[in-house]
Amino acid sequence: MMSLLLFAQEIEPLTNTEQWVINTFFYVIALVTVVAALKMVTTNNVVHAALYLLIVLAAVAAVYIILGAEFAAATQVLVYIGAILVLLLFGVMLTRAKIGSEDDLNYDQRWIGGLVSVVLFAVMGYSLWEGFEDTKLDPAFQPQRTGDVAESIFTQYIVPFEAVSVLLLAALIGAVVVARRD
């Protein structure tokens, strides 16, 4: 009875079949993410681009779930899809949102953008490869508990957390000041 209170879910190490299933799902999700990301930058319609971005963000949340990071996944959905993407769609639809393709969506700076993303990919890929190389995920890994996340934020990382909070508050007030020109 009291075990309910703590919900210590004893999760057994993953069997080979389960690992195989998880890996398959990862590759499917990864493929969807990459294709959607490419479509997002090549499509000729602003709203379609935003919707491809939705697929990318949702797929990243799915990867978090596969890695057992529930809290990060829910935050990804709440913040990126529920707030940022909706605001983006809202803004696009309020101002310019023609149905069909638009020709003037391509800018001269796209080559610079492409260069930056290639460099970013190289740097991040290299650091990930150096950091983890062929480390495998522990088959006995447990889903991350939200309580643990909270504990590490409010003890070990309290100073960065507060600094980010102040930064966000400053951005918020700044946005109000810029937007309100009474």
Place this chain on the structure above:
Amino acid sequence: MTELFATDYFWETWPWWADTIFRLIFAIVAVLLPAGATVYLYLFKMVSFMQSRLGPMEAGPYGSMQLVAELGKNLQKEDIFPARADRTVFALAPYVVLASTFLLAVVVPFGPEATFVNLDTGVYFALAVSSVSVVGILMAGWASASKYSLLGGLRAAGQLIAYELPLILAVVGVVIQAGTLNLQNIVTAQNQQEIFGWGAIGNPYIITQLLGFIIFLIAVQAELTQVPFDMPIAESELVSGYMTEYSGFRFLMFFIGEFATANIFAFLGATLFLGGWAVPPFVTDLFNIAWDSPIMNLVGPFVMLTKMLLLTFIFYWVRFTFPRFREDQLQKFAWKVLIPLSLINIALTAVFKVAF
């Protein structure tokens, strides 16, 4: 009987795929069955009585087959796409809304072991996926290539963003008091805490979180774009808002999504504020069983259904008695009344949590 529902017998000997299929079927039942029940009971019958008429009487005894008739009617209608619509986005929008509804349903616990998924983030996950439906509404509004639809979609998005905040903040009070985000643990906390040493009814948070409960109900009403918050689909101005251009099966999906989401928010409200699937401890004491004995896996869904019907009754009661908010009043009400009130509620709860 009891052995059949003991944990290690009933659930854990199943292979994972059988478990998944079983849960999938039950999730569909848990979404569609209550939706049908509330549409018939409240939308067809209760409203009719409130307006001094009989409601549907022809299909089946007492009009009870009306739902089947409506289903057949909508399924055989032509699936019309407006000529200038963005066909892909137009076709996908109802699925996004319905997906959000189903994702919302999976975290609701119906018994000590009768859960679809027992997520550690529970209520946080529920609030996160409930915000996905806005995307579907915006897609529908934009892709219809109709001014009414676009206006309805924009109004819906503005309203849903504004009322998501009080919804989340109202739940934070419960989370502080229970000390967990897990819905199952919130149910446990409500039934094992005591009110000043008196534990006959446990401590359903509707008592201590009454303010939070009221804010929750108001915010849910707005999230569902029901009267008095129905500016997005105001029929006298916008025909039917973002749903204007939809017909047949896709309209049916929006319709099911709307009512099923109302039910699932009622399920969530029951879990957070009314003690969830458990009956008050003094009742289980009468039968000499533990409050979370395995038999509650069978009784729990019916307890939840009762509490859900109670809460949806309030939703529809308000829906059919109140006049509509004006757009600016609606936004002011969210930002200047509900959000400050829920912040005060959080502060007070935190103070009491530390004090006691």
